[in-house]
Amino acid sequence: MNACSTAPTLSTETDKQIDRVIEEYKDEPSPLLEILNEVQHIFGYLSDDMLIAISEKLSIPTSQVYGVATFYSLLSTRPKGKHIIRVCESAPCHVMGSESVLRAVKDELGIDLGETTPDGLFTLESTSCLGICSVGPAMMVNDRVFGNLTREKVRLILRRYAKDKEASVS
Amino acid sequence: MDGGKCRVLVCAGAGCVSSGCKAVARALSEVVRKSDLDGKVEIVQTGCIGSCDLGPVVVVESDGTFYQHVTPEDVPDIVNDHIIGGNPVERLLHRSGDTGEFEVKLSDMSFFRGQTKIALRNCGVIDPLSIDEYIARNGYEALSKVLKDMTPGQVIDAIKASGLRGRGGAGFPTGLKWMFTADAPGEPKYVVCNADEGDPGAFMDRSLLEGDPHSIIEAMIIAGYAVGSHQGLVYVRAEYPLAVERLSHAIEQAAERGFLGNDILGSGFSFNLEVRVGAGAFVCGEETALLASIEGKRGMPRPKPPFPAASGLWGKPTLINNVETFANIAPIILNGPEWFKGMGTDRSPGTKVFALAGNINNTGLVEVPMGTPLRTIIYEIGGGIPGGKGFKAAQTGGPSGGCIPAQHLDVPMDFDSLTKLGAMMGSGGLIVMDEETCMVDIAKFFLQFTQDESCGKCVPCREGTKVMLDILDRITKGEGQEGDIELLESLGKTISQTALCGLGQSAPNPVLSTIRYFRDEYEAHVRDKRCPAGVCTALASYVIEVEKCRGCGLCVKVCPVDAIHPIELQAVAGDEGRTKRKRPPYAIDASKCIKCGACVAECRFGAITR
Structure with a gap:
């Protein structure tokens, strides 16, 4: 070389x-x-x-x-936001309405898939099956998994992360 | 409460974790401590109990009472009324979906009644972090029996005689795989557990690793003894952090107790186990791709033969079995092959775990004897379709599988019957779809998935699935042409015959099987530019039903293109309720509407139709 x-x-x-x-x-x-x-x-x-x-x-x-x-999809060659949101796009979640969840995230953060918010706080990605199909639609924020999502629940979760910048959401 | 210790089980499977079971467990400890019940009540956080949609779930083990949707606020009542007072808390009990009557005990519930648990025998019963609880339920007894009383050849014969077939999808006889690896020349040999459970909708492997990790460890040691290997690896996908954590913990415990390491139980046999974590690639569930990934390469499959049994990890003989397959090993050793063959069907003995998801009342994990009719699983165990809607199809085998339509609801669920219908067992994901599902959309969706996950090595998979997807995309946008359906069929068959690995060969299955059973829906899209289920947005037109609209305006707020406006009340002809209306109803301007569906999702009165 x-x-x-x-x-x-x-x-x-x-x-x-x-x-x-x-x-x-x-x-x-x-x-x-x-x-x-x-x-x-x-x-x-x-x-x-x-x-x-x-x-x-x-x-x-x-x-x-x-x-x-x-x-590998979980390795990234570009910098990412502090919190990585991965919306499950697998079939059971699709059947249960994951598109509406994804749209809620996009609306709330004003970014599209693969993008990072200008303040560097959130990156939005989709993910393959998280394996909690029985409580779909689901998403993962960093290492934490959220199920039974609705548009309203998505907004609440994201606002909690945005407020608590140290990510100790429980 | 009698003199013995009262065990309270809190399900800590990933499904319940996502609905807040940790807070419930904390509240329980707190209340138990405050009530001076320390030492009398034991709180056990178990693996997945199976009924994930009812979470968080709490079971009082002494009398088997099952509590659902428990919140931390409910905990004092469970402790005071039930554990101390002896009266179950009625509001948290499960009610039968059919009769509405209470089903107090777990064993009363129709969801559990129809099940036979072998692989899942300990899931939801023991604390996965405690090796003692595993040992108390005959854990590591099979290992001890194998090391003391059986030769490697006898172990392989027992597995062969049981007729166990691989639970990862293809259904290859497990005993034969063990024999091929044992007979293959070359040292060292490896035992690999495929825990790269990628099929969307299948989560039994995750639950097993989270809920009963020692059963997998024990089986891998037995496999190592049988094939002559001293090194095992578990390849777990990175999307399952909890499974990695619990498995690693269990491996440490097993090593401390002398079940792993040198000279296991004084037998002279040595075996070590490592965990490898993937990095997000569906194709790595294919065994040769998985091995490439362990070797630190891109996870690309290679042609077989040579099979991994002859030339696997670093070119050495390698036994690869799926998690659920391993979970069946110890019971077979302890109870004998005849016992195992007594369940299931002739050619598919034993049980199979299915993951129920989609439009079904009881979602979660169910384990039933092979050959159980699909109808029993969906209607008796699964509680049927929500909202009184009709069953349309069930997708088995994830993106590699196919759909089973209503006319085949009585199909026995075993390897061969499913293959005959153009579906496949796969790893056991069972996605139930109601009448409002568009089969063309579903086929496109699955193909989108395999096309994304195609590693790109062989042309049929890389290019072929792309072309198929383009055609499906056109069809769902109302731009389908005569001949498209036939072209899809011919492309699908070619790809099945020519692709390099299982992913490519099975990628067209969802399309071919939906064309086979729902050709009329494809034709409606292509010829009439109509989506019968009203799912394909480009073919839909959104309308607000005036009678149902309460004028709340929620839809207006979410409409991204400002296409929704109130109607003048006088203009609403025949609107009986107009004198009572406080607010005018709304209407959608079709020329502005981009058919995004946001308003439908937001409307609380079901007033917007497609």
């Missing part, structure tokens, strides 16, 4: 943190996916520089690292 080997412009702190993650998985036979999951967990997303750094540290071609990072 001569021509395209740009020295990553990562801060030393970021670089160290990535080293720590890689160290943790050094005994695994093929830990790329776990490392990417972990690095994203720390930084919220995977920047180009991070991917290049990981590829060099693991001696895996950048193309392969990038290929994996963009294949």
